[in-house]
Amino acid sequence: MNKLYAITFIMLLFSEVSVCQQSKSKILPEDQQYLAGYWNGKIKAGMMSFTFSIKLWIDDGSLKGSLDSPEQDLYNVEVDNIIIENDSLKLDIGAIQRKYHAAIDRENNVMHGMYVREGQINFPLELKRSESGVVLNRPQMPVKPYPYREEEIVFINENDGVEISGTLTIPEGEGLHPAVILISGSGAQDRDESSMGHKPFLVIADYLTRNGIAVLRYDDRGAGKSEGDHLQATTEINSEDVIYAERFLQSRKELYGNKIGLIGHSEGSIIAAIAAVKDTNIAYIVLLGAPGLSIEDNLYLQNTLIRRADGVDENVIEQYNKIQRNIFSIIKEEPDDSMAFEKLRVAYTLNRYPLLSNEQKRNIDETIKSRLTPYFRDIINCKPAEILRKVQCPVLAISGEYDLQAPPEQNLPEIEKALKSGNNNNYKIIELPGINHMMQTSHKGTISEYSEIEETVSPEVLKSISEWIFTQNK
DSSP states (O other): OOOOOOOOOOOOOOSSOOOOOOOOSSOHHHHHHHEEEEEEEEEEEETEEEEEEEEEEEEEEEEEEEEEEGGTEEEEEEEEEEEEESEEEEEEEGGTTTEEEEETTTTTTTTEEEOOTTTTTOEEEEEEEEESSOOOOTTOOOSOHHHHHHHEEEEEEETTTHHHHHHHHSSSSOOOOEEEEOOOOOSSSOOOOBBBBBBBHHHHHHHHTTTTTEEEHHHHHHHSTTSSSSGOOHHHHHHHHHHHHHHHHHHTTEEEEEEEEEEEEEEEHHHHHHHHHTTOOOOOOEEEEEOOHHHHHHHHHHHHHHHHHHTHHHHHHHHHHHHHHHHHHHHEEEOHHHHHHHHHHHHHHHHGGGGGGGHHHHHHHHHHHHHHHHHHHTTTTOOOOHHHOOOOOOOOEEEEESSSSSOOHHHHHHHHHHHTTTTTTOEEEEETTOTTTTTBBSSSSSHHHHHOOOOOSSSHHHHHHHHHHHHOOO
């Protein structure tokens, strides 16, 4: 989500899944001819929905396949094994550790099946024959050729030598241009902040560059073409990456070295604030969907509001929050990783760890490992207001009425109070009606809407950012 602030709760399998082995039985030519083509469908997974397209084709007498799932940024994922037995189809997609088992309804051109991963919950997935694969409608997606220059760049964090890769877009025309750096939210994000079939940073960069502002966006550590490991990087380390990005822009002769600002989304707003405190050369910061409360408090709020919007019973919501509180308290209070690991096994599985399958145990253990990393231990203790009190440059904070991940009612007052207590009176706070955490025009702000909404970034958000930046560059 967008990568989202979230804790993963691993559920027990409804049933065990057998592993598909390469079949030695011959796939009949008529089966190949019938199955060749596109098969599309959708999964509703809790608060999320994902579209799938499986393409099957004949190559040198053999049936081959690939999978697309645009909301998950999965494209052309190879199908390793295809087994057909009496109108039963089995696909093994090893690259993402998934399988698809289905009964083929030839009369109605439908496959009725299950999308599975051993050790995790299975999802019903009905695929229908289609004329083409799934293409999500994203009308704001920029189309080349662009009316500006685009350059692949690399800069280095000289503190640890990690190379960060990104894209710099520069307006056409003579003279110097102001510039901004885009900073993504939680998780290892690519330079476009790709999520749910959207590329919000690409859309923001395109809009601003067309309006005379150069933009640097980059892959987070461990994502895209950047080196490093996101889970080993704290907000302090990530803020250093931002500072070295800013120094890179200062070296460019086409840009105003003293008019470089930062735009941070969600957790990226915290990183922007830390960078602005450490580097007084940063001209201003823009905070999108920013937390003002502690990250821990926002996670409880997020869990409550998102599940409530999806109609989850209040008692169930409280149970999830109770589990979260227990998990967070262990992470915060137990510094020894080995001790914390054992306690979290109990917390995540409600003392049922010994009853799980080996695959389920591996999944639980991987989840716990990700929580006992420098990244997560740091972020769960983060109090944004303490950082914002130290910010002295101009600040624009934009939040949406329907932001359920950093709700404005609780977070915007904390942002304003922190800026005021630090004697920073050069700020503007905007709550936009009908906008969600991803800065889209929304109906209710639920996570399931993120992929369903065709708009990537609200034009009102883009306009507000651009106009405010130009007031800072006068």
